[in-house]
Amino acid sequence: MSREKDAANYALVFFAALSALLLLLPASKFAHAARIAVSYSLYPSMHYGAKYGHFVRNVPSNFVKLLETDQENRALKDRVRDLELKLRNASALTAENERLASALRLSRSLPWSGTWARVVNKTPSDWYGSFYIDKGSRQGVSVNDTVLGMQGERAGLAGRVLEVYPEFSKVLLLTNGAASAVCAIEPGGLEALVEGRGARLLKMNYVPEESALAEGAELVTSPGGLLFPPGVSVGRVTRVYPRESFMNFITADVSPAVDVNTLKEVFVVKRNISGDMAWVRLGDKK
């Protein structure tokens, strides 16, 4: 203990003497050298402290700014989300507007009177079979009215009205396996029956073997058909099958003029078919 005390005393005397020297001789070479040496040894910490001090100098205010930025960021994200929704909605409205404008332009050129209707429901299990439109008996839609779809600048046969309700109707598509239409093959006007088969393509039957049917031939509804007005585009022949040995007719695949996958609006042609046609129901081949 005494030895420790002695050491402490010696140390105190030594450092006190050193301090006293510095105090007593502030302008001496020794004091000056000591100041320079210590200043030089302090230089790195002060230099780098000053250099990087700005990173932490404004920590409190920066933290507040960070919080404010975060809040602003959240608000802006919400706003961007709202605007994106509005933009999508606007895009859909613009597309619809373009479609309707095009349809209106076309409807003026159509030789038939009728009404435009929107496709309101498609059933995936009956995709090529039928869909619903938002016009019914109150808008003057009747059973067996012809339903046209627009494909580009052209109107094509989509199907016919199968069931009518006050505010909506059910449309039987031409691609339905139970639907058919009597068609004329352009330009000669040779008649054949086009039938749906529950798929995208139609099937053409009863084409005389000797007819010069070729791929790419245009089909329109025949004047001899009862349900559909004549001259409506039905589709185009995509493949001709050779005659079967047991048949006198040839068959062909027909690509419909209207793609039911892209239909959004349809034009319902008022046919005013007389009451004696009321017997035409699903499955009647006309």
Next chain:
Amino acid sequence: MSFILELVLYAAIGTSYWWWSQNLSFYGLAPNLLFAAALAAAILAGPVKAIAWGFFLGLYADMLGAGTLGGYALTYSLLAYAVHTLKRHFDMAGLFPQLVAALALSWLSMFFYQGLSLAFSRVNPLGVKIFLVEPFLNALAVPVVFQVFHGLKRRTGIL
């Protein structure tokens, strides 16, 4: 290795003190980390090393200021010796003795340094504001610095 670590610690304390007083002072008031470090080192280290730490930390304070060179060096050397003496009678590792010692020794150091400064430079270095508030800030800083030093001593064997 221990010596290098002590040098690093010395530089770190000096830089922290300088940086704190530059950037985190509140109305010109900040805890005197050099004082706190000198006191903590005096509590933890042996007498010679404690006085050496006091001297060099004081020298750092002298260099940062424009006052009398050697004033703080002598003050903190005496502080370390006083703590060495106090350690024989009190358990300075406890929180309460540290708070009391920090308060009392802060004021004593200030008085002593003021006396030195008046005697050698004819200037009064300390304002009333610092005289009244800084000891309390020091009292808050000392236990923290002590815990840091204590942890370092336990892990690395310095001090």
